[in-house]
Amino acid sequence: MIQGFDPRTGQSVGEPVAETSDAAVDAIVAEAVAALPVWAGSARRADALEAVADALDARVGELVAIADAETALGVERLTGEVARTTGQLRLFADVVREGGYHDAVVSPAAGAAPSIGRVNRAIGPVAVFAASNFPFAFSVAGGDTASALAAGCPVVVKAHEGHPRTSELTASLVSAALAAAGAPAGTFALVHGVQAGPRLLRHPLIAAAGFTGSTTGGLALARICAERPLPIPFFGELGSVNPVVVLPGAAFATPGGIATGYAASLTLGAGQFCTNPGLLFAPEDVGLLTAIGEAVSASSGGPMLSERIFAAYQTAVAEAEAHPGVTRLAAGQPGEGPWGATPHVFKTTLKEFAADLPVLSRERFGPAGLVVTYDSLEDLALVLGALPGNLVGTFQVDTGSAEDVEAARQVIPVLERIAGRVVCNGWPTGVAVVAAQQHGGPYPATTDAHFTSVGTAAIWRWLIPVAYQNFPPELLPPAFS
Amino acid sequence: MIQGFDPRTGQSVGEPVAETSDAAVDAIVAEAVAALPVWAGSARRADALEAVADALDARVGELVAIADAETALGVERLTGEVARTTGQLRLFADVVREGGYHDAVVSPAAGAAPSIGRVNRAIGPVAVFAASNFPFAFSVAGGDTASALAAGCPVVVKAHEGHPRTSELTASLVSAALAAAGAPAGTFALVHGVQAGPRLLRHPLIAAAGFTGSTTGGLALARICAERPLPIPFFGELGSVNPVVVLPGAAFATPGGIATGYAASLTLGAGQFCTNPGLLFAPEDVGLLTAIGEAVSASSGGPMLSERIFAAYQTAVAEAEAHPGVTRLAAGQPGEGPWGATPHVFKTTLKEFAADLPVLSRERFGPAGLVVTYDSLEDLALVLGALPGNLVGTFQVDTGSAEDVEAARQVIPVLERIAGRVVCNGWPTGVAVVAAQQHGGPYPATTDAHFTSVGTAAIWRWLIPVAYQNFPPELLPPAFS
Numbered sequence: 001m002i003q004g005f006d007p008r009t010g011q012s013v014g015e016p017v018a019e020t021s022d023a024a025v026d027a028i029v030a031e032a033v034a035a036l037p038v039w040a041g042s043a044r045r046a047d048a049l050e051a052v053a054d055a056l057d058a059r060v061g062e063l064v065a066i067a068d069a070e071t072a073l074g075v076e077r078l079t080g081e082v083a084r085t086t087g088q089l090r091l092f093a094d095v096v097r098e099g100g101y102h103d104a105v106v107s108p109a110a111g112a113a114p115s116i117g118r119v120n121r122a123i124g125p126v127a128v129f130a131a132s133n134f135p136f137a138f139s140v141a142g143g144d145t146a147s148a149l150a151a152g153c154p155v156v157v158k159a160h161e162g163h164p165r166t167s168e169l170t171a172s173l174v175s176a177a178l179a180a181a182g183a184p185a186g187t188f189a190l191v192h193g194v195q196a197g198p199r200l201l202r203h204p205l206i207a208a209a210g211f212t213g214s215t216t217g218g219l220a221l222a223r224i225c226a227e228r229p230l231p232i233p234f235f236g237e238l239g240s241v242n243p244v245v246v247l248p249g250a251a252f253a254t255p256g257g258i259a260t261g262y263a264a265s266l267t268l269g270a271g272q273f274c275t276n277p278g279l280l281f282a283p284e285d286v287g288l289l290t291a292i293g294e295a296v297s298a299s300s301g302g303p304m305l306s307e308r309i310f311a312a313y314q315t316a317v318a319e320a321e322a323h324p325g326v327t328r329l330a331a332g333q334p335g336e337g338p339w340g341a342t343p344h345v346f347k348t349t350l351k352e353f354a355a356d357l358p359v360l361s362r363e364r365f366g367p368a369g370l371v372v373t374y375d376s377l378e379d380l381a382l383v384l385g386a387l388p389g390n391l392v393g394t395f396q397v398d399t400g401s402a403e404d405v406e407a408a409r410q411v412i413p414v415l416e417r418i419a420g421r422v423v424c425n426g427w428p429t430g431v432a433v434v435a436a437q438q439h440g441g442p443y444p445a446t447t448d449a450h451f452t453s454v455g456t457a458a459i460w461r462w463l464i465p466v467a468y469q470n471f472p473p474e475l476l477p478p479a480f481s
Numbered sequence: 482m483i484q485g486f487d488p489r490t491g492q493s494v495g496e497p498v499a500e501t502s503d504a505a506v507d508a509i510v511a512e513a514v515a516a517l518p519v520w521a522g523s524a525r526r527a528d529a530l531e532a533v534a535d536a537l538d539a540r541v542g543e544l545v546a547i548a549d550a551e552t553a554l555g556v557e558r559l560t561g562e563v564a565r566t567t568g569q570l571r572l573f574a575d576v577v578r579e580g581g582y583h584d585a586v587v588s589p590a591a592g593a594a595p596s597i598g599r600v601n602r603a604i605g606p607v608a609v610f611a612a613s614n615f616p617f618a619f620s621v622a623g624g625d626t627a628s629a630l631a632a633g634c635p636v637v638v639k640a641h642e643g644h645p646r647t648s649e650l651t652a653s654l655v656s657a658a659l660a661a662a663g664a665p666a667g668t669f670a671l672v673h674g675v676q677a678g679p680r681l682l683r684h685p686l687i688a689a690a691g692f693t694g695s696t697t698g699g700l701a702l703a704r705i706c707a708e709r710p711l712p713i714p715f716f717g718e719l720g721s722v723n724p725v726v727v728l729p730g731a732a733f734a735t736p737g738g739i740a741t742g743y744a745a746s747l748t749l750g751a752g753q754f755c756t757n758p759g760l761l762f763a764p765e766d767v768g769l770l771t772a773i774g775e776a777v778s779a780s781s782g783g784p785m786l787s788e789r790i791f792a793a794y795q796t797a798v799a800e801a802e803a804h805p806g807v808t809r810l811a812a813g814q815p816g817e818g819p820w821g822a823t824p825h826v827f828k829t830t831l832k833e834f835a836a837d838l839p840v841l842s843r844e845r846f847g848p849a850g851l852v853v854t855y856d857s858l859e860d861l862a863l864v865l866g867a868l869p870g871n872l873v874g875t876f877q878v879d880t881g882s883a884e885d886v887e888a889a890r891q892v893i894p895v896l897e898r899i900a901g902r903v904v905c906n907g908w909p910t911g912v913a914v915v916a917a918q919q920h921g922g923p924y925p926a927t928t929d930a931h932f933t934s935v936g937t938a939a940i941w942r943w944l945i946p947v948a949y950q951n952f953p954p955e956l957l958p959p960a961f962s
Binding site: 037105106107113114116117118121123124226230231232233388389397399405408409412413416417419420421422423424425426432434435436437438440442443444447448449450452457460463464465466467468469470471472474475477 | 604
């Protein structure tokens with residue numbers, strides 16, 4: 001049985017949910033396979049996605065209350081997250097209607113070359129592994145589900161054990177809305193349990209998988225996909241430390257604004273974001289460091305999502321604290337409850353950092369930051385370039401200073417190589433759901449840097465091209481007409 | 482040392498070529514890394530690709546003579562292959578000039594959402610593993626090299642040991658043309674030897690790899706890429722049996738044309754094509770089977786590329802011959818020399834085939850075909866659907882027969898699921914280099930069905946997106962302007 005817990009008390013909350021048996025997983029996949037041609041060929045997919053969005057919006061109060069009890073992320077944040085989730089579903093409905101995702105290309109016959117038309121098809125039934133830290137936007141009806149359904153793929157979601165009741169309610173609303181909108185049975189299903197996930201991934205008729213979560217968990221699932229008799233693509237969004245570079249002019253011009261912006265981004269949602277700014281590179285500037293110390297001292301943590309996440313955070317903080325090259329810069333107020341995280345900021349020099357880069361560049365999931373001071377942009381660029389892949393790289397620049405803009409030109413080519421998104425004068429947390437978004441990046445930020453898991457381009461993960469050579473018009477797929 | 486051999490005699494030909502040492506491989510990759518920003522940012526890439534094409538065309542006679550001595554593929558075929566190779570280079574020059582590969586997308590700021598612009602960048606230095614069966618088009622200056630160079634990626638080619646002197650001459654022409662066109666040193670290099678390949682793939686600064694060859698070889702290299710501390714994408718084009726379905730109406734209407742087309746496709750280039758029609762599904766029609774027997778009996782084999790390939794072919798033929806469910810339909814004339822392949826066609830029923838599908842659906846690289854007779858389209862569709870992934874699926878239909886067209890509608894949905902390209906009333910061999918081409922398909926045809934290795938879309942393998950958030954115009958990459 002899967003039992004939810006209230007992070008504010010550490011006590012169980014709600015009735016437990018049954019784990020899905022192997023036989024039930026197999027039956028669910030068989031139903032998804034049967035649904036594939038109907039769903040992929042349906043002219044009503046866009047309407048169905050909107051019906052799901054409406055169904056979730058109609059029950060937002062109840063969804064948020066259950067999710068808040070299971071995650072302690074707060075009513076305001078969770079209400080906004082439901083809106084983002086239903087907004088994503090409606091955005092993908094627009095994508096389906098617009099039709100560009102078919103990417104139909106025709107090369108007419110020419111000389112000895114035959115006519116060829118290429119068009120995308122749905123890859124097949126998709127397994128989606130829900131994340132703990134976004135109980136709506138990266139969970140049962142989140143971005144992976146919305147993009148895969150939009151592509152024409154039936155979806156089987158493996159629920160995250162951190163919010164079982166939220167997952168159940170969401171899934172029941174999704175299933176009912178899809179059925180009412182005419183989607184075939186098997187278009188969507190939810191499974192629970194530590195056995196159900198691998199069972200799902202190993203099923204020969206699952207065609208691809210999406211995952212948002214830890215590097216350790218993601219790598220284990222990626223290995224299962226790679227070692228199948230017929231390997232399948234695994235789109236994992238794993239760990240990231242999201243380096244922020246404060247350029248000298250910006251540090252001098254706006255230390256207070258940078259410090260408060262940093263502390264807010266670092267402690268947002270108790271630091272439980274894959275885009276959390278774990279590393280900040282700053283000039284050895286007393287004003288900025290003092291301001292950061294003050295801002296973080298004034299900050300508060302929050303209850304973490306689970307005992308396991310809290311324990312891992314404590315270990316990660318202790319590791320940084322015990323490191324000989326690292327000193328404490330500041331700590332904030334502990335969060336509520338037995339799993340309440342305390343914000344921490346540590347400090348080291350670029351030289352110390354470079355000397356133990358694999359340890360000091362580790363993701364510390366939660367509100368813990370490491371400030372790395374640099375005195376040479378050349379050295380900084382070298383160290384940045386040695387970092388593992390990230391979802392986001394950020395820089396703070398004084399655009400009024402020609403020297404700082406020149407410094408930015410030195411840093412950008414490194415950031416765009418180690419991150420999927422580069423942010424100027426902003427913070428990495430907050431991911432806009434738009435056409436140009438790239439929520440991806442080199443390994444280990446993701447397992448495939450060609451794709452994004454946020455924004456409309458997320459649909460491309462679930463589509464593969466087929467070429468039709470020398471076809472009479474009446475046998476070509478409808479996407480060509 | 483790597484020694485070339487003449488397949489017509491089995492004797493060594495030309496001077497041996499030295500293997501590349503580990504230190505030399507590392508130095509070559511370091512040079513490629515240094516070349517990356519210059520080459521990726523160069524406005525002269527298109528000119529440089531055309532200069533390479535011109536340089537190869539200018540020496541076509543010499544290239545073909547050396548390649549013919551090392552591969553015995555014949556002057557006519559090899560001359561055509563050089564033209565295809567230089568045509569590919571010029572096509573990619575057009576792609577670079579046209580600029581669409583940047584795929585620049587802008588989402589303007591709206592409400593709380595910041596402005597985001599997304600654009601593709603070159604993934605980094607690429608390792609290309611040359612194939613034996615296309616000493617030009619899938620070798621040193623072949624499609625992988627052309628598409629990666631077009632994307633802005635420096636390329637290091639691991640030469641195929643089957644044609645070392647052809648590889649050397651091609652590489653010297655490519656290097657000289659690139660240098661004369663202003664490309665930085667390190668844009669292109671060639672390595673030789675069984676140690677050099679894995680050394681290259683394991684180099685931490687190689688960013689991706691392309692491969693065309695056997696399933697066994699490809700899987701070994703794929704595993705190296707996956708097991709690196711930082712895994713990299715591996716685009717492998719591995720094995721394929723390319724099923725052909727002859728529908729009842731076509732079998733009845735044009736048995737002679739189908740039989741001669743099949744025999745020609747099966748024996749083309751001594752059957753040494755990844756698109757060879759290894760399986761043919763036909764109704765139990767005495768006229769068609771007789772015609773196939775006659776066409777194959779009248780066909781001739783040819784010298785195979787190497788002793789190893791010839792030995793593997795002999796083993797594969799013996800396996801089919803010894804199979805209890807299989808009978809011999811016909812054999813052609815043996816090819817020239819000690820490694821001369823003899824065309825073979827075997828016959829079985831759909832029921833026998835389905836009973837031992839993993840063995841009977843194996844690729845038999847060379848001019849060996851298995852004809853599988855069916856008597857029910859429903860059973861045929863089930864068996865086709867159980868085949869592993871393929872580069873091509875073909876059907877022969879009598880478009881004048883409503884019944885046959887209806888039969889095609891039953892078969893197409895299966896073929897488009899198990900193959901990257903579906904051919905109507907043609908043969909799988911012959912891959913047009915055009916925008917709409919899809920030379921890919923589900924595993925094991927390729928290791929990533931999202932991409933193609935032939936045609937202009939092959940460039941997408943070597944590009945990954947980066948998003949720029951809240952950037953002032955002066956700091957955005959030139960692709961946005």
